Amino acid sequence: MNDLQLHAVMVPFPVQGNINPLMNLAHLLSSRGVFITFVNTEWSHNRMSTAAAAAESSACTSKFKFLVIPDGLPPDHGRFSKLPEYLSALEKLGPILEHHLLCSLTDGTPPITCIISVNFMSCTYEVANKLGVPRVIFWTFCAASSIAQCNANLLLSHRHIPVKVEDLKRADKEITCLPEFQNKGEYVLVNTFDEVDAPETVSALSINGCPALAVGPVFIPNFLEGKNLNGLVSLSEQDDGCLKWLDAQEPGSVIYVSFGSLAVKSNEQLEELAVGLEKSQHPFLWVLRMDIVGGKPGTLPEGFVERTKDRGLIVKWAPQVKVLSHTSVGGFVTHSGWNSRLESMSMGVPMLGWPYFVDQFLNSRFCNDVWMIGMDLKGVDADENLVVGREEIEKGLRRLMEGSEGEELRKRGRELKEAAFKAVAEGGFSFLNLNRFMHDIAQLSKTASRKMA
Template identity: 80%
Template sequence: MTDIVVDWLDEIQKARGKYFLDLSKVHDDANMVTKELENEIIKWYNEEVEWVKRLTQMREVQKCGVMKFLLEKLVPSLDDNILYVCQQNVEWRNLLMRQAYEESAKLVNRLGELSNLFTAYSTLFLYISRTGLTDPKQLQGKKMNDLQLHAVMVPFPVQGNINPLMNLAHLLSSRGVFITFVNTECSHNRMSTAAAESSKFKFLVIPDGLPPDHGRFSKLPEYLNALEKLGPILEHHLLCSLTDGTPPITCIISVNFMSCTYEVANKLGVPRVIFWTMCAASSIAQCNAHLLLSSGHIPVKVENLKKADKVITCLPGNLPPLLPSDLFSFYRAADTSDVLLQWALRESEFQNKGDYVLVNTFDGVDAPETVSALSINGCPALAVGPVFLPNFLEGRDLNGVVSLSEQDESCLKWLDAQEPGSVIYVSFGSLAVKSNEQLEELAVGLEKSEQPFLWVLRMDIVGGKPGTLPEGFVERTKDRGLIVKWVSQVKVLSYPSVGGFLTHSGRNSCLESMSMGVPMLGWPYFFDQFLDCRFCKDMWKIGMDLEGVAADESLVVEREEIEKGVRKLMEGREGEELRKRGRELKEAAFKVVGEGGSSFLNLNRLIHDIAQLSKTASLKTA
């Protein structure tokens, strides 16, 4: 019986893999044709510009007679021709991209049909594996929900954690796992209704124990304390949610900073899977926070942030030496009594208590031996990222499920009209805060760089309020710049016209930029962003940074530094080398999530292993 199901799964998986590769090829072919066309147009344009220069020089020499008459007629004609070529260039590019998207849409629909079939057979296969079923007659009277594994997904309630866990949930759901996705009331209220309704899994909304008008992130210590105590509330709501038709819970998958799930998994008698949303090096540092404390590396004194003699070499995983400035910003404290440092230390204890470990990274960014250093008592530790990419390639942009505001799609048409690789995209994520003084320096720096830009300017960027731009800035830059409130970042980064990303170096942003092959100019704000910024520059070779920001997040970066950084990224030789490296990382990311890739296979292994672990696990409902 099992062999038959395995054969079914193999056939369906091969078909899914073929369509997945076809989908990628359509996008690549469209980009390649567009690039070739652009090169021809640029060559033609340059030749005509050269002719205009020569004719203009001749005009200076021959000021009268027939030559003057001919030049007056010929030069405007050439100018008109150049304008016509540029307009045709845009029209041809748009036509090619529309044809590519239409073909992709057909493939995505077919892929969806195959995914549904694969889900059904996967569910059957997992049930057979878990129960040792040998007689097909034993399936009679069984409902689909009776056969499924059931994973409870628990994110830390912030956009940067919810989005990757939501992507992981969809990947597991497509493999036949029943999903319950837990949200706090505050987070769920910000979730896109359409996205929630289109999901194939169940949402469980729970209170976080704080009043509605509590500032939460503006009162961070109180908020973190409330989340630590969320265990009993979570357990109660989970038990109440197990209505008829819901499979028994077989595992809890939580992001790394939700220690409350440890006691819940224990009481329910199910495995606890820890999903690290950070890069492996940051994860290892946090997991070994007590080792850093006993070795005297934390708390980090501000004056030691860049000292070469303070490098950290005591961590496992064959990591390169880390600087004090690479560590979490929460470690920057006067002494060990600091509230945020104490919270990080408490969480570290529970990050070493689990049954399985997943990391949102991939081969080519983090080595397998580095990821393996996150293993708990010998349990598997697997790279499964970038978790957003398979969903995005199949037409699902889940990174907008929890969004600060409505996404502005008009910017995509604007990007269509820009030259390949010409636009620098500017965004600092959902939490970073800037002063009005810093916004002015940034605006002037962008203006002086003379580069086309797409700038995401949140309405709460200055302490919860909109920022103020220099007088006349929008008018002066309207021909080459666009300012929006919020966008689909992955869609923006996937556009050929985007050639660079000025970023806060958040983990999701880094993974998305790598996967789309876009180099970065790092400007970290807090938490783990300092290490990602430096590793993008020194280890992964797909980024550069602004001078001094790693050592002092409150530093006001001056306009000259911003202009210099943007020009270096967009015009310089170093920027071109980074784009070349970006193409290599993009290829690696596409490979690992595709049929037979390491992240693809690791997700399959996770489901198999959880099925085995759940053989003896039982839900304690009594």
């Protein structure tokens, strides 16, 4: 057992924002000698572009393979448009996952030693239990947001949320009512770093005293090695041509606009955004998904594309990390998903928050009032029918890109970028935590193997 080969099964929730960070973590572990089985549902696998599917095939090596399983729903099921049914199906995925995993253990494949899944995939607990291996929970949100979400009702009852800015530094408003976090697993990893989530915050996600460690930003080491892992598992075809367009723009001049893979907008809101971008007079790169208006493309104001063709570019999807790392990008209008926030912070790009749902409102507020690398777009609300006007959008864009306020955000951005890269570099906080995880999971796996013998 001294030469136990670690074999980690990676199970994301089948959305872009979960697949990307888990894929990056998988490659970090693979580079440390861990055999990886990465699980995709048939639905998410089939949504991948031809280029991504080809890249996936080339990524399959003797120590890294993909496993595609059904999610139990018909191909034409709406999934996210029928979210309760979809979540129910994923909760019942345990027996299907277990069957396919056991069938995949061919000669030369080491025994499974742990299952690493995002927190949403609770079905992996029963699979890990039946296989007699540890379950590792990987949080794809920041630690503070994860804690708040898991205790939302309690925080509401104690009037800690909605958060009031004036209460942030008041000692008598310190949150002391949270119980020990409960989720089933033997280890917790969080895609964050110590500059934005203190170790004691991450530790609050511990399960019955097990380690809870920050190991992010997990995309940076792969990015530095030139691995475009987000493109590898992209559910939309990326337009790399936008990078050449960025090459022709002035340093720090471009506003990058993207609302992620799930947020939707009304046609009226898109028109207001378009006019706000036009009136701002700044160059812009706008990711405008083909399904952004209830599954359909949006309609832009008449003549908008022609009037802005000399300083604007619209694409269906973009290689976001490469865009944010480009010297011409000076600001990011974002839905405030944690991946986007983390990538932007890691590249030192200040943000204008336009949150949509789930953790995004808290992320936006933290970036504004705690991490000091962003600002909130005024008028944004959880009410999807509320339209933010063009004047407010123009004002927000100018605040982000011009004057002393924007410059202070850029200064803070440079500090956070340095901290993020330091965290994952050899000897850094997240680097050492990942090494500790490797050691600990090997010990847990050996213990589990002896119990099963």
